[in-house]
Amino acid sequence: MNRFVRSALAPASYALVATACLNAPALAHPHIFAEASLEVVVAADATLESLRHVWRFDDLFSSTVLLEFDANSDLVLSHEELEAVASVIHESLGEFDYFQFVSADGKSVEMRTPDRIVALFDDHQLTILFESGPASPLPLQGKLEFGVYDPTFYTAIDFYQDENLTVSNLPETCTTQVVRPDPDEAIAMNQQSLTDAFFNDPMGVDYSKLFATRLELNCPTKGVKS
Incomplete structure (x- = not known):
């Protein structure tokens, strides 16, 4: 068990463990699934304003969250109970930069911590929403990439349709x-670097990032106008 799960076991109920699955240790395949939507918002000065995330989780995980956070056992998550869900998710995802990745010309872009996460429960499914922005101004120049992935491989978060990625x-x-990305092609193209990285730091290789769906923006390096 990872550090978050161990800490959750002491003062809190098993409910925290259920949601802590969002950052559980890497296993052979995902155990939690979510359909994602991402809106990239551009400011009037052609800089990145924010990323707006929506993740809708599978029925099984959603049911687990309902049962474990439903303190009064009425099979409905009240506002207070949803706030508890959101708080746990906010804390547990912080260690992994909220599963989001942003790069500019191949270099990782630091993002601000989301102010809060909103949790909803409709049609028997848990949905979370949050918004983040760049830590410093990011002009839309060159190639920018946006996406989400779980580096532990425990959670599969993907954009089921291209229309789920918008600007x-x-x-x-x-x-x-x-x-x-095609998984076989991604592995073949990065075979040597993956081998070297694995032997240098087996736990520090973001294999899942190679396979993550992403949105690419290509903009002129000079004279960008909105």
């Missing part, structure tokens, strides 16, 4: 593309 206020000079 608001996209400058006319920029183009977008949804990239869905």
Whole structure:
């Protein structure tokens, strides 16, 4: 068990353990599934304003959360109970940068911690929403990439349709593309680096990032206009 799960066992109920599955140790395949939507919001000055995330979880995980956080056993998650769900998720995902990745010309972009996470429970499914932005101004220049992935492989969060990745206020000079990597090609193209990284730090290799669906924005490096 990871550090979060161990700490949750002492003062809290098994409910925290259920939600802590979001950052459980890496296993052979995902145990939690979520359909994601991502809106990239561009500011008037052609810089990145924010990322708006929506994740809708599978029925099994949602049912587990309902049963464990339903303190009064009425099979309904009240506002207070949903706040507890959101609080646990907010804390547990912090260690993994909230599963989001942003890069500019191949370099990782630091993102601000989301102010809060909102949890909803409708049609027997748990949905969470949150918004984050770059830690420093990020102009839309060159190639920018956006996506989500769980580095532990425990949670499969994916964009089921290309339409789930959108951009608001996209400058006319920029183009977008949804990239869905082929796992075999991704491994073949990174074989040597993966081998070296594994032997240097077996626990520090983000294999799942290679397979993650992402949104690419390509914009001129100069003279970007909205």
